[in-house]
Amino acid sequence: MNKLSHMDRHLRDYVLLYIFGGFLILSAFLFDTPTNVFKGMEVIFFSPSNLTTDYIEIASLGAAIFNSGLMTILSIFLAQRTKATINGPLIAAVFIVSGFSFFGKNLLNSIPITIGVFLYAKSIKTPFKNYILPALFGSCLGPLVSEIAFGMGFNLYKGISIGYFAGIFVGYIIPPLAQSFLRFHQGFSLYNVGFTAGIIGMFITATLKMFDINIETVEFISKGNNLQLSLILYGLSLAMIIGGYVSCENITLEYKGLLKNTGQLVADFYDLYGLPITLFNMGVMGLLSTTFILIIGGELSGPVVGGILTVIGFSAFGKHPRNTLPILIGARLAAVLNIYDENGASSLVVMLFGTNLAPVAGRYGFIPGIVAGFVHVALVSNIAYLHGGLNLYNNGFAGGFVAGTVVPLYEAIISAYRRRKDSVRR
Secondary structure (H helix, E strand, O other): OOOOOHHHHHHHHHHHHHHHHHHHHHHHHHHOOHHHHHHHHHHHHOOOOOOOEOHHHHOOHHHHHHHHHHHHHHHHHHHHHOOOOOOHHHHHHHHHHHHHOOOOOOHHHHHHHHHHHHHHHHHOOOOHHHHHHHHHHHHHHHHHHHHHHHOOOOOHHHHHHHHHHHHHHHHHHHHHHHHHHHHHHOOOOOOHHHHHHHHHHHHHHHHHHHOOOOOOOOOEOOOOOHHHHHHHHHHHHHHHHHHHHHOOOOHHHHHHHHHOOOOOOOOOHHHHHOHHHHHHHHHHHHHHHHHHHHHOOOOOOHHHHHHHHHHHHHHHOOOOHHHHHHHHHHHHHHHHHOOOOOOOHHHHHHHHHHHHHHHHHHHHOHHHHHHHHHHHHHHHOOOHHHOOOOOOOHHHHHHHHHHHHHHHHHHHHHHHHHHHHHHHHO
């Protein structure tokens, strides 16, 4: 592997990503009929798509998987056309698009946001490939486009026109805002664009409410697909583990090195440890997160599968077992103790997406990680109304506030402890 030229590695890595997208497309037709798939895609395209709209529930299992595969392949193609280099953040972006295409992202509502980011890059005379990440991550605001186009009572052409204008506008402002808000949580929340999109969604929702236009979250959640979706997730995870294992001569030693990384942004595992170790970590995290959901008796609905795919993707960009387990434990503890259904889709999704705070556990340790996971559940359960479900990365929004709050507290505690220790020595 190490003897491959840069160009060969670049092509190989894009081929591997295309194989992932093709795997999803093929799976759609293994578990559903072509008729159901394409009828379901029509339902998906014209759905308002705000949180939480499970495409498996409103369309069909095959349609949701096909939508994910289609969005995955188109995202990879866009990155390749811009000549973007494969790295950890790009892998994370592709997988988060795949995951959220089970419950909110589709081609129709993502295009205008991508156009907006492209126009921003053009306006500052910077190559679009430098902003491919905001373009992919920024599609979390796709429900804004769909809600305006199909959920506000406009005729079809007027609704799509207004929705696309709004999408282009938010796409244009996402890149500069995302760069600015990174300083707020100091890289301790991995879903930085989710925090940015939450702020944008909050302003848009507040403005709409001024004119008596209310956007409410919904809950369309599927059940009964654990077998089919387990086969997809376990198959994908095992393939990654095997691929990483056979491609690395000393996987145990090198993986130990990765597990010592805190995960704080920017923790590009692909760049730091190479593709084989990164693939191995992604597979391990896929097995861990899928098994975690099944062991506690959870359902693999669209949003939950989206959460697992996001965990897998960000295992190239900050997440590993050592820094995510404390967050999962804290989030699970909160889910068991609070008033909500501990195995409801919302609780399961919060546990999975709460791992965006993995760098907190990686930097400060096991107990502080548990505390962060616990606090995250408390906050995320009461924050979606601020953006009305227009921001699909609700956990990224909440995670930014949690990191921005607990990190200064942890730093103050550490500083006080060091001062006291120094004074005792004197």
